[in-house]
Amino acid sequence: MQARFHAIWSEITPKLQKALLPYIGNDDFPAMLTAEQVESIKQISEFDDQALALALLPLAAACSLAPISHFYVGAIARGESGNLYFGANMEFTGVPLQQTVHAEQSAITHAWLRGEKKLVSITINYSPCGHCRQFMNELNSGTQLEVYLPNRPRLTLADYLPEAFGPRDLTDTPLLLDTVHHGYQLAISDELVQAALDATNRSHAPYSQSHAGIALQDEQEKIYTGRYAENAAFNPSLPPLQAALIFMNMAGGNCQSIKRAVLVEGENNHLSQWNATESTLTALGCTKVQRYTF
Numbered sequence: 089m090q091a092r093f094h095a096i097w098s099e100i101t102p103k104l105q106k107a108l109l110p111y112i113g114n115d116d117f118p119a120m121l122t123a124e125q126v127e128s129i130k131q132i133s134e135f136d137d138q139a140l141a142l143a144l145l146p147l148a149a150a151c152s153l154a155p156i157s158h159f160y161v162g163a164i165a166r167g168e169s170g171n172l173y174f175g176a177n178m179e180f181t182g183v184p185l186q187q188t189v190h191a192e193q194s195a196i197t198h199a200w201l202r203g204e205k206k207l208v209s210i211t212i213n214y215s216p217c218g219h220c221r222q223f224m225n226e227l228n229s230g231t232q233l234e235v236y237l238p239n240r241p242r243l244t245l246a247d248y249l250p251e252a253f254g255p256r257d258l259t260d261t262p263l264l265l266d267t268v269h270h271g272y273q274l275a276i277s278d279e280l281v282q283a284a285l286d287a288t289n290r291s292h293a294p295y296s297q298s299h300a301g302i303a304l305q306d307e308q309e310k311i312y313t314g315r316y317a318e319n320a321a322f323n324p325s326l327p328p329l330q331a332a333l334i335f336m337n338m339a340g341g342n343c344q345s346i347k348r349a350v351l352v353e354g355e356n357n358h359l360s361q362w363n364a365t366e367s368t369l370t371a372l373g374c375t376k377v378q379r380y381t382f
């Protein structure tokens with residue numbers, strides 16, 4: 089079992105421990121559970137979907153990296169596939185607070201990067217902040233997304249975000265988690281560049297068209313990609329680096345062991361991710377940061 093789960097494990101009920109151990113007991117547990125695993129866990133633990141998502145929150149929060157606030161937030165996103173995806177907040181010392189990732193953004197982006205096409209619900213251990221309510225309104229689930237909190241009734245995003253402004257108020261655009269491919273190409277035979285290009289092609293930037301993606305390589309040669317997730321209200325947009333760091337953290341990687349990073353974006357984009365990407369990666373100790381443009 090990964091060290092991050094050790095302290096919280098004793099707080100999980102014995103019945104649920106028994107059901108979870110075949111998965112969380114592995115060092116390579118990817119902080120997600122497939123629909124098949126969820127069914128098995130529900131059968132052994134006798135939990136229903138919602139009781140299970142709530143019971144998993146402390147394990148999701150154990151993935152939090154919060155050196156500034158020491159406030160540990162966990163989230164569990166359930167996809168229409170039946171898969172469950174963990175999410176946790178992330179903070180980075182040495183850069184502005186705007187680089188922070190919230191747990192809801194983490195769980196949603198985690199699901200997106202693993203290929204989930206739509207979310208049914210999100211379960212969180214604290215009420216979602218305004219920033220996250222707006223971020224969630226970008227999803228193709230719309231305001232029907234179910235939002236669960238401990239000791240609260242079932243509500244939807246529409247309850248948390250009345251009189252919402254979102255993508256449907258603008259032009260007819262793809263929504264977050266819709267499948268897209270922008271068709272950009274780069275004739276460079278470098279695995280990391282091609283991984284970043286693929287992330288760029290799947291990024292969500294319907295308002296600025298400034299598509300961007302990134303690929304990170306760690307000391308174990310593992311590659312983690314991240315896609316830009318733009319928001320109709322602009323400010324809750326999630327940069328590609330944050331998406332990749334979410335993926336890396338959830339997969340059990342160490343965000344301070346990145347040895348090379350490649351950002352891909354359009355040379356004539358209205359926006360550039362470069363300066364923020366480079367400064368945050370430098371703060372994380374990565375010195376080899378490259379930018380490729382199409």
Ligand SMILES: [Zn+2]
Nearest residue numbers: 190217219220
């Ligand atoms: Zn939030």
